[in-house]
Amino acid sequence: MLKSLIADLRQATRTLGRTPGFTFTAVLMLGLAMGAVTALFSAVNTVLLQPLPFAEPERLFYVSGEAPGSQFTGELGVSNELLVHYRERSKLIERVALYNWFTNTLRVDERSERLEMSLPSNELFTTLGVAPQLGRLPGADDMDEVVVISDRLWADWFGRDPKVIGRTVTLFREPREVVGVMPAAFRFPIEDTLLWLAQPVNAAQIQ
Incomplete structure (x- = not known):
C-alpha cells in the first residue's frame, strides 16, 4: 500500500x-x-x-436605535436621556451604561500622542463586572476630571510604576487624574482602547 x-x-x-x-x-x-x-x-x-471576558456574559445585551425617515441613517447610539429612562423605569434591566470611542491626544510631561480612548458613563465597569488591577473605578461623585488607563498604557508610558495612581495627564488641554489601571484582558470597546474618561450621567442634569 x-x-x-x-x-x-x-x-x-x-x-x-x-x-x-x-x-x-x-x-x-x-x-x-x-x-x-x-x-x-x-x-x-x-x-x-469563546465567551465574552466579562462576568455573567449571558446576561449582557446591546441596545441601539434607528430613526427611519430622518436624515440619520444606520444605527444610532443611546442618548443620556434614554440611559436615565432605562435606569429609572425599566423593571428588566439591572444596570445600563453608555460608551463610545474616539481618537484624541494624550499628553504626559513632554510626551504626547494620539490614542484610541473612550468616554463611557461611569456605570460601564460595574455593568460589565470588571475591576481595576490597581487603584479604583470612577465613582458617582467623580466628574470628567479623572481617567482610568489600560495595562498597555501603564506599561508603555509609566513603566508599570504603582505610583501612577494620582498622576496627572492632560486631555483636551485640561488636567486629569489617573485613578485606576485596568487588567490586560480588558480591551473595550475596541482592541486598541488605552484610556477611559469618567462621564457621570445624572437625571437632574437632563433637560
Whole structure:
C-alpha cells in the first residue's frame, strides 16, 4: 500500500510539473482558501465560541436605535436621556451604561500622542463586572476630571510604576487624574482602547 501511495505521489508530481501555470494557480487558490477559512474560523471562534471576558456574559445585551425617515441613517447610539429612562423605569434591566470611542491626544510631561480612548458613563465597569488591577473605578461623585488607563498604557508610558495612581495627564488641554489601571484582558470597546474618561450621567442634569 505504501508503494502504491508513493507511486501516486510521483505521478501527480510529474503531471503538475508539465503544467506549471495550472500548478501555480491551484497552489495560489489553495492558499487563499486556507487563509479565508482560517480568518472565518478566528472570527466565529472569537464572537460565537469563546465567551465574552466579562462576568455573567449571558446576561449582557446591546441596545441601539434607528430613526427611519430622518436624515440619520444606520444605527444610532443611546442618548443620556434614554440611559436615565432605562435606569429609572425599566423593571428588566439591572444596570445600563453608555460608551463610545474616539481618537484624541494624550499628553504626559513632554510626551504626547494620539490614542484610541473612550468616554463611557461611569456605570460601564460595574455593568460589565470588571475591576481595576490597581487603584479604583470612577465613582458617582467623580466628574470628567479623572481617567482610568489600560495595562498597555501603564506599561508603555509609566513603566508599570504603582505610583501612577494620582498622576496627572492632560486631555483636551485640561488636567486629569489617573485613578485606576485596568487588567490586560480588558480591551473595550475596541482592541486598541488605552484610556477611559469618567462621564457621570445624572437625571437632574437632563433637560
